[in-house]
Amino acid sequence: MLKSLDQLFKENEGKRAIGSFNVHCLEMLPAMLEGAKELDAPIIIQTSPGTAEYIGLDLLVSSMNTLVERLGISACLHMDHCKSIEFLKEAIDAGYTSVMYDGSSLDLEENIKNTRIVTNYARSKQVSVEGEVGTIGGAEDGLVVVAEDASYTHPEDAYRFVRETKVDAIAVAIGTTHGQYKSKAKINFNLLTELSANLQDVGLVLHGGTGVSDEDMRNCVAQGMKKVNVGTELNKSYIEEVNGTFSSATPLTSLRKLLLPANNRIKDIVIEKSRLFQLM
Numbered sequence: 001m002l003k004s005l006d007q008l009f010k011e012n013e014g015k016r017a018i019g020s021f022n023v024h025c026l027e028m029l030p031a032m033l034e035g036a037k038e039l040d041a042p043i044i045i046q047t048s049p050g051t052a053e054y055i056g057l058d059l060l061v062s063s064m065n066t067l068v069e070r071l072g073i074s075a076c077l078h079m080d081h082c083k084s085i086e087f088l089k090e091a092i093d094a095g096y097t098s099v100m101y102d103g104s105s106l107d108l109e110e111n112i113k114n115t116r117i118v119t120n121y122a123r124s125k126q127v128s129v130e131g132e133v134g135t136i137g138g139a140e141d142g143l144v145v146v147a148e149d150a151s152y153t154h155p156e157d158a159y160r161f162v163r164e165t166k167v168d169a170i171a172v173a174i175g176t177t178h179g180q181y182k183s184k185a186k187i188n189f190n191l192l193t194e195l196s197a198n199l200q201d202v203g204l205v206l207h208g209g210t211g212v213s214d215e216d217m218r219n220c221v222a223q224g225m226k227k228v229n230v231g232t233e234l235n236k237s238y239i240e241e242v243n244g245t246f247s248s249a250t251p252l253t254s255l256r257k258l259l260l261p262a263n264n265r266i267k268d269i270v271i272e273k274s275r276l277f278q279l280m
């Protein structure tokens, strides 16, 4: 059975941040969950609304349920960065166990009002909710998540947001960027320390995990980060692998053989990142 984000937070308190990996196509999914199984780590599989529409909510939920049962692992299915309350309700009804309402482009009042609609709906179905305060810049799923430059989370806004929306998790802007893979982020650790000290009842979420150095990542987890999103690295690595295999394929080469190296690479990334997110 799929678990909510809140359940995973409780089970992993003091042990680790939980890796939240973007599935970009269905082929990747078994490899991701097998990686979690191999490390005996919990895993969050997240979809952008675009990927969810591409694969289908029902197919994602049933695939997750089948694989979780087969492998006997702890996992959560989460909707990443969704600006549509209606689509989040559909995802919850379909069986997602966690959703993110992204109202970060709205003013704080509006963000709180909309997020509260989602938390009220989710609560009745034991589904967790992540919100966002401040803007994490960059592009995700090929779309620009925020148009203007990113801005750090204002601590007072975050405290009020959490108090009034009762979210289970909050994405904070502390210097990471979506889609960053050529350079490494400069993390504002003073801000993280302050947020972490004052937001102990809610899970802090780090977006843009691909662009964080291993050393900074260990520090973020030690400072109380509870969920770390990794999307770009999976997409980028899959493309690198299939570029290699497809370029030498003939029309009679089994597609399976062309995809297996990419799937194996995905599994390795899940293992490597999940290991990095463990507390020493």
Ligand SMILES: [Zn+2]
Residues within 6 Å of the ligand: 081, 136, 140, 178, 207, 208, 229
């Ligand atoms: Zn994000």
